[in-house]
Amino acid sequence: LLQKEPLVTGYWHGKAVGIVELLTLPPEVHTTSIRSLLSVSNANVYSLLSHSLQILNSRREHAFCGCCGHEKNVKVGEWVMVCPECSHHAYPRISPCVIVLVTKGDEMLLVRHHRHGKQSTMHTLVAGFIEPGESAETAVHREVFEETGLTLGRLRYCFSQSWPFPHALMMGFHAEYESGELVLEEEELCFGGWFHRDAPPDLPPKFTIARKLVDLFI
């Protein structure tokens, strides 16, 4: 049973593909989580899934105007939602974040987050949202200082990854440690420490930007 008309979000080998929202699932339909699909997909499928998921979320989030409350319309040929009353335009939201591999000689800085649960042994990188008015580079320096008390030397942008939970764009950096002792921001982090490149602990899965940044070094 279709809830709405299918929405074409892209093309795959010349054929239109998109999203269909279902009110009920036919018993023969097999379901899986988006996260698990992202983990096994190649870069092109990942991009298509990430795009489709964010367009779907945008249609939901911007169904009504944030300025005047009127129901919004889809602008044909674009992803923007437009208010017929006050012409407010709402583009799909993209939230830029920085994520940074900090190294000191042969060691790298890894942290564990409370949000991953006490049982988790996965170590990852310092990351955070870019604030309004801030450059990505400034955000790297600020996030690392706020979360670990360290200051950074040379900084290099590496690559980025769309992370559709719900609409982050992760911008990956490599930074060299400059000064300071580790002082953890304890509300967010439950552990932080230096690991030799030859003896990494449990790391995030291969498809994540955190792991791709670590893999540049180990």
Ligand SMILES: [Zn+2]
């Ligand atoms: Zn409006």
